[in-house]
Amino acid sequence: MTEPGLADRLQPEVLAGLAAVSRVSRALVGTGELPVLAGAALEEMRAALGLDRAVLYLPDADGQPLLRRYVGDDAVPELSFDEEAWQLVTGAPIVLRESASWLVANPFTPPAGNWVILPLASGGAVIASAQAPIAIDPLSGTVLSLLCTQLSAGITTAQLRRELQATAMERERQTLAAEVHDGLAQYLAVARRELALPEPDQQRLREAVESAHRLVRARLQTLSTGTPASLRDAIEAAARRSRAAVHVSGHGDSGPELVTLASRVVSEALANADAHGQAHVVEIRYTVSDKRLEVTVSDDGRGFDPATAVGVEDGHLGLTVMRERARGYGGDCEITSAPGAGTRVRLWIPL
DSSP states (O other): OOOOOHHHHSOHHHHHHHHHHHHHHHHHOSSSOHHHHHHHHHHHHHHHHTOSEEEEEEEOTTOOSEEEEEEOSSBOSEEEBOHHHHHHHTTSOEEESSOOTTTBOOOBSSOOSSEEEEEOTTSOEEEEEOSSOOOOOHHHHHHHHHHHHHHHHHHHHHHHHHHHHHHHHHHHHHHHHHHHHHHHHHHHHHHHHHHTSSSOOHHHHHHHHHHHHHHHHHHHHHHHSOOOSSHHHHHHHHHTTOSSEEEEEEEOOOOHHHHHHHHHHHHHHHHHIIIIIOOSEEEEEEEEOSSEEEEEEEEOSOOOOGGGOOOGGGTOOHHHHHHHHHHTTTOEEEEEEOTTSOEEEEEEEEO
16 A cells, blocks of 8 residues: 555645645746736635635825725725724734724625735735635635735835836936937037038038937937847847947846946947948957956957047047946946057946
8 A cells, every 4th residue: 555645645725725825926926017916816815715806905105094906896996994903903814794994994895794804014905705704724824824925025026126127217218318418419519519610620510410310310229129138139239230240259148227238338339430440340249247247349440549539528428428327337338449459348347
């Protein structure tokens, strides 16, 4: 006679509880928006516990003793509660068979005869109803606690991810605005200055206009296309826009934000190699380790003397922008060049 396995020795209720915890965990793992993740987790909780209706309420953003409906239907959109009473009962499931107006109003229409409040560590609550009387024994209490802890952690994680994404998007938006606005202002100032002269420098005027056109075109292309899937893809996409023969080698990958940064720096270096260096061949090498991301762009162009190179006051913002973007991430962008010896741009960012 074979010895029973673990699944045979465990009670069916225990297995069902573990399965519910597993399904809610899977529902909360993802990069989707918080309402989608929370809604999937709430549905798993409802199905696993045999609940009729389930609604997720989160605290009011202004800190008022108010819960706002976040996910779920057939319930009132807002619930006010007695703050002192809520503090006394928060931390454990509360089974109710009455209106419980001393704590919070029954949110369902018609009012539920059997309902439960599941407080969340994140400050909100899941409020659910069932057709049959709700009984919480030690096993179901443990499962409920695990489910509520998971949901709280999932909500907190999703909110933090959303805040980080908003911060990154705002920083990128401000950077793009500065590049376009300030860059165009500088380039157009050079053009206006030349046009005001009795004998404008045609080469400088042409460079200012071409630089303004190149800046706008590059930024519009950036806004109209999504972030490449990998660092290699981003570098190769920039390389395809170059007139020179570009050779790419390297290994490793990074997150979307640094991929975007590297793409901008490579694009600017290649544009300078085309427009000013008149390069024929460009070598791009990149490495990503546990400690840093490094990208080097070397061309065989005319080169220049960095000590006498034109800068912002002359409308040439490329090198300045590259340095500022890299330093904003704690790294740097170093430019090495000499007349007749080509140019090397080296970006490095700590990880």
